Amino acid sequence: MSESTSVTPRWQPCEHLDPPPSPLQRDWLLEAGSLTRRLTLASSNRFSVEPLQEGWASLRDDECQALEVPAGSEGWVREVYLLGAGQRWIFARSVATRPALEASGFALDQLGKRSLGHLLFSDPAFARGALELCRYPSALLPADCRGTPQPWARRSRFCRGSLSILVAEVFLPAFWIAGQHG
Template identity: 60%
Template sequence: MPHTVLAHPPHWRNAAQLHPLPAVAERDWLFDQDSLTRRLTALSVNGFSVTPLQEGWQTLRLDETRALGVPAQAQGWVREVFLRGNGQPWVFARSVAARSALEGSGLALDQLGSRSLGELLFSDRAFQRGELQVTRYPAAWLPAEVRSEQLWARRSCFRRGELAVLVAEVFLPALWLAAAQPQAVPPL
């Protein structure tokens, strides 16, 4: 599925460049260096799951090619999923890797299915995580069922040798509601 080209694409910023700052609770999630999968698993009291939405070879967006350091219009593997807590979509995640670096790397992104890419990246010590950047994610780039304006998103690039995997995570309203609860309650 081709992506929507925007007249005004988002500007990804690091913590020092961000103004105005998000609320403290949002900053805590946006700039947390630990595994989001582990944090969502804890918040959902082990009710975490991954729902693949689409994956395959696509022309990468311009902001993605720049972040990966590959030519504009480069082909890459694109994987879009919902990270769910107790059945609700809490995070929309889009992960991309340039075809030129992915092929022959030994990383089989096409074999993940409903497993978490984040867990894989955090369990392989050869991957080094780059700087976290945040933006307000364009609604046009979100799946229709969660499309909303001004949602916070973060991204970072995980590198292992020549391979770079760019992971963007969009925090959906249901996550903020769950995170604001004093204590997570396991589902019945």
């Protein structure tokens, strides 16, 4: 998993960011609906998911704090790229604690190339929490993206009963370069 104990994202509400994202960046970062749906439209229906890795691992401290569990808690960690027209537009990291995931029966480990976002937004039992933004530490990105200087990222928590899934989405340079996201 993309891991670094010495680097922590500084997640916060958009209104606390200084400097703030540009209007275009803000529009995408604060998208309240399904990012999967919007990316599908922006890519002329050429959206896909490229799984990187997934499995049980210790969650990062910022993830434990957001999920309100003790530091060092174990959870399921899924890392993928979201592609538009064959380009890696978004790096996504989704996590859920082991006890909550096992008790819920939600098959996070069975997604493969399917979008987690599609499932979360198609299940009305999931409630989405507030969006938080940050300049994502490059050290936490997959090795092939680490040259990216702190890209914009967002995260939110999706809850269904005792299950909470924390979803972070990092907007990579290729996304903004594609220029079709107005």
